[in-house]
Amino acid sequence: MNVQRVYRFGTDEHGADVTEGSSSMNYILGGKGANLAEMARIGLPVPPGFTITCQTCVEYSGAGNVWPEGVLDEIAAAQADLERRMGKRLGDADDPLLVSVRSGAPFSMPGMMDTVLNLGLNDESVQGLIAQTGNDRFAWDSYRRFIQMFSDVVLGVDADLFENAIASKKVVAGVRSDSDLTAADLRELVEEFKGIFADSVDAEAHPELVVDGAVRFPSDPSLQLRLAIQAVFGSWMNERACLYRKQNGIPDDLGTAVNVQVMVFGNKGDTSATGVAFTRNPADGTHEFYGDFLVNAQGEDVVAGIRNTEPIADLKTKPGLEEAGASLERVFGVLESHYRDMCDIEFTIEQGRLWMLQTRVGKRTATAALKIAIDMESEGLISREEAVRRIDPKQLDQLLHPQFDASAEYDVLARGLNASPGAAVGEVVFSSDDAVARSAEGHKVVLVRWETNPDDLKGMVAAEGILTSHGGKTSHAAVIARGMGTPCVCGVESFRIDAAAKEVRIEGSDVVLHEGDVISIDGATGIVVAGAVPLVTAELTGALETILSWADEIRLDESCGRARHVRVNADNPADAELALEFGAEAIGLCRTEHMFLGERKSIIQSFILSDDVEERERAVQELLRVQTEDFVEMQRTMSGRSMVIRLIDPPLHEFLDDPRELEVEIARREAAGEDVSALRARLARIDVMAESNPMLGLRGVRLSIVFPELPLMQVRAIATAAARLKLEGFDPRPEVMVPLVAITAECVQTREVVERVIAEVAAEHGVALDIPVGTMVELPRACIVADEIARHADFFCFGTNDLTQTAFGFSRDDAESKFIPIYLHKKVLEANPFETIDDAVLELVKMAVDKGRAENPGMHFGVCGEHGGDPASIVKFFNVADVDYVSCSPYRVPVARLAAAQAKLAAK
Known part of the structure; x- marks a missing residue:
């Protein structure tokens, strides 16, 4: 099969369009190449050129940076064709053609890969450029720029060596700006730059650059072009590009295209x-x-x-x-x-x-994305469906970022450009490495730089906010910060930064900031404040409310398929109220074990550890009292809305004292002469109950079967709260969920207990109680026998955290810190399965839904693990597994609402 590896764009020598690509080919030509082709096709002024495909990059890299057969011949032919179209040749001594060599991946990766400009210049062609332009300063400036960029990008020569040479030349010339250097100054710099190149490049590593026994800057334009293309291909796998792709979920196997394009010059004087x-x-x-x-x-x-x-x-x-x-x-x-x-x-x-x-x-902030989508819908450019489809659900997190408290008083230290919205408070750091290190120690930091560059990406990721003293709203810092949703202030010209001394002097004042000093920045207004300003969180209003209302109309429309519902994981009234403000329809998971911790931990410990029947009964009654009040508050808050309440499901060790800490306490008290017999008895009881793997031990339904008093107490509390609220005129809708079921009999026996208690409470209060009883499906065996379990369950809710853990055999408490990062780095895993649902785990969910729905058509199905707030997982749950709802933490409810609507649109 003949694979086309090079595509032309632009016009021929007669002005006729010869473009071979289009905007639909971004996976072949990369985003840049595809859009250059598209602009040329619609008649916009685009300098001609050609694009080498992303697939060529993949082939080249996969072969150990060896050119695939025939590619260099195709590039040579494309070069000759471009020279014919332009009527000029690369390196020509009379009228040289100059080109740029730029990367272009299928997804936008601003600043992450490499570029070479002014390629084709050498000692002969620079004279031709002077002759053609009549501008010797422009020609020598272009030549010195080419050597500087080529040396850095292609050969890895230290860029500071060239900057230091420029700085020295400005001192000697008595000028402040690069643009004030004369043609003679620049010509001298060219010679200095070639010397720096020769002294810095390893001759053994680059024999193609050795002339007469010494390294020389390459004068052959074809060699320049080949080396530049190789460097751009190589930049696909540089550290900053890999980190950027990881941050933005871009696959590593796409490769980058390379665009070779005729140079046009913005540095030909004041009309350029x-x-x-x-x-x-x-x-x-x-x-x-x-x-x-x-x-x-x-x-x-x-x-x-x-x-x-x-x-x-x-x-x-x-x-x-x-x-x-x-x-x-x-x-x-x-x-x-x-x-x-x-x-x-x-x-x-x-x-x-x-x-x-x-x-x-264009990349945009969440605020801009919402406004642009709504405005374009009102302008008739796009539909409401398209407006909803365009918003990245993860971007909504930006709108929940803190802002300066409007009631706070503070003095503005400095002002810059409002490059990326949101506010941040943190300690000043001056390097990317320091930002990473201080963040890892638990400190919040603001990265302060003269200007960021692509190598600063890891520090930008670690920082709460970014501040630069130079650069505009389209500088590297601004573009990357907006994409990450990180607050950023650029162009703070009054900041005189001394990174080596780790301090900032503020022009016009006596203020000096040192590393570790706290500052606050507001990326919405561009202000900088010394010290910490109180922050507040934004509300769901305005454009966001509009987009989410459109999303709700789409996801809940049953005329074109099953509605997609969004619930919340909430364990207290405050979280429930917040979730309702964020648009949650119901509670998909209330984790009752969270109600047993804190001050109540001693009550549950007394129940579990005591051998005394009366003491255990007193503990149960006290738990019943406090749990009933908990459920009264929760069900009152959620009146008229479903509330799935999971029976107790922690690993047992979460309720008990740490044996090591208890041993230390015993030793301390014993040394003080105190009686420690009770503590020793407690430790002995804990040791007896100790488990080698608590996550797979006495928890979930097993705890209810071993200690039947617990489910009896919890169901009585749930039912009593519902009965009391009904008598008060509320509409409580609790649903009881039995966790960690693997065996049908576990479900059967627990349901019998649950229904008996509900009936008793209903009779005691003289009210009718219709409380569904379902099962939390979080074990592979439960998925396999889901049809059997469905005969005894009113609903399934999938705990995908544990289902992922047990499907992989990974400990979710350990895997993410011990080996999953290594697996991701070595491509053993494409994504963290605890963040985005794995396809095999998804297949287990689908199996259980299909079996359950076939056996019990009236069941409903939900997902309440962490995946319920992940946009990519949400689409899969709705469109592959066909669940009825997802449930997530309160702050992710807006994200889930939008993602659910996009799932509905994708299904259409």
């Missing part, structure tokens, strides 16, 4: 510029042209934050750039109409002419 823009504000969603540009600069200058940028709104007022600015606004409209979404754009203006270098659907 480069910039990054969005068709709407990506921070708050406002319908405005948003972004940054720099006059007389190349694109890397904008995202690197080396110079402070100008707002895109000023572009049309710049002399010599007015027409290009107006053209860019027209392009904004074309792209939004074509993609029906907010677009992220990279552009260059070369001597007054606009060129489009990239577009993609």
Whole structure:
């Protein structure tokens, strides 16, 4: 089979379009290549080029960085074709063609992989560039940039060596800015840079760069191109790219495409510029042209934050750039109409002419995503269904991030750009490594940098917030922080950061911040405050409320399939009330063992450890009293809504004293001359009850069978609370769930007890009590015999935490800290099965649902493990296992509502 590995885009030498790809090919051409092709197809000004496919990267990497047969010939042919189309050759001494070499993965990974610009320059072609442009400063600046970038990206030469050389040259020249260096200065830098290259590159590792026995910067453009493509392929697996993919759930096996594109120059004087823009504000969603540009600069200058940028709104007022600015606004409209979404754009203006270098659907904050979706629906660009489909459920967590308390008083220390919303409080740290280390020690930190770069990603992940003294709203720090939902303030120009001394001096004041000092930042307003500002959590109002109401209409619409319900895991009235505010329909799991801890732990200990019948009875009666009051409060809060109450289900050791701590206490008291006989008897009783594997020991239904007084007491408390509330005019709807059932007889025997107690309580209070009795399915055997159990259960609720544990044979208390990270790193597992439901475990759930529904059509089915709040798992539970509801923690209810609606849309 003939596989096409290289695709052309742009026009030929006659101006005719020869583009071979489209926006639908992002898994082949990567996002950048697919959208370059699409822009060319719809007639936008795109510099011609060609794209090497993602699959070629995968083949190359999979073969140990060896080129697949025939690929280099295809690249050479594509190079020759591009030269023919442009009427220029790479490296030509009279009229050279220059190209950029850029990565482009199927999913956007801003700044994570590598780029090489101005490729094709050498000592001969730089003279041709001077001859063609009449601008020797531009030519030498382009050449020094190429050597610097190529050396860093392709050969790994320390970038600081070049920056130090530039700094020294500025001192000698008596200038402050790079742009003030003369052509002669830059020509001297080129020679210095070539010397740095020769001194830094290992000749044995790179024999292709050895000329006359010494390392030389490569002058052959074809060699330059091959090495640059190899470097971009290699950057797919660099540390920052791997970490970014892990953070964003992007598979490692997709590879990156490489785009080789004719260079256009934003650094040809004051009628040239480069910039990054969005068709709407990506921070708050406002319908405005948003972004940054720099006059007389190349694109890397904008995202690197080396110079402070100008707002895109000023572009049309710049002399010599007015027409290009107006053209860019027209392009904004074309792209939004074509993609029906907010677009992220990279552009260059070369001597007054606009060129489009990239577009993609733009990353945005949760606030912006909601507003843009609602506005586009009202504008008629998209439907309500599309608006709901577009919101990333995980992004909603951003809206639940803390904000500054409006009633708090504080003095603003400094101001910057509001790059990513949300507020953060933490200790100042100046490096990514320090952020990771301090966070691991339990400290909340704010990463303070002159500007971040891709290597800072791990520190950005660890930090509560990010602050930079340079860079704009499209800088690396801003883009990555918005994607992660981390508060970020950029461009705090008054911060004079000395990372080596680990301190910040605030210009215009006597304030000096040191490492460890606490600051607060507000990414919504761009302010910085010394000390800790009280934070509050946002409410579900405005755009979020609108989107969630649309989501509810979709997921609960039974005209096109089974409704998707969302419940909450709540063990106290406060959590239940919060969940109702967040839109939960019912309680899917009330864990009664949580009601036994704290001050009540001694009561349950007395019951379990005592051999005295009377003492055990007193403990049961006291538990009955407090449990009844618990259930009265909970059922009153949830009046008119179902409330699934799980009978006690902890590993036994959670109720008992730690034997090691008890031994220490005995030794201490004995040394003090106290009588320790009672404590020794207690320790002996605990030792007798000790289990080798408590998670698979005396817990769940087993505890109820061994200690039948417990289920009797709990059911009586549940039923009594319901009866009392009914008599008061409330509508309690409790459901009793028997946990950890593996054997049908366990369900049968426990149900008999439950129904008998309910009947007794109903008779005592003179009310009718209809309390369903179901089973928590969390063991593989229960899934296999689900049809048998279904004859004795009114519902199944899947405890996927334990089901995952027992299906894998993993200890969920240990696996995530001991070996799952290693499994993920070595690709033994694609995802943590305790975070996103494993397909094999999902198959067990589906088996149990199918068997249960076939045996008992009136049953309902739910999921109440941690997976019930994971968007990817929610879609699988509804669309594969066909459950009726998911149940999750209160703060994940909005996420689950949206994910449930998206599951419904996906099923359609």
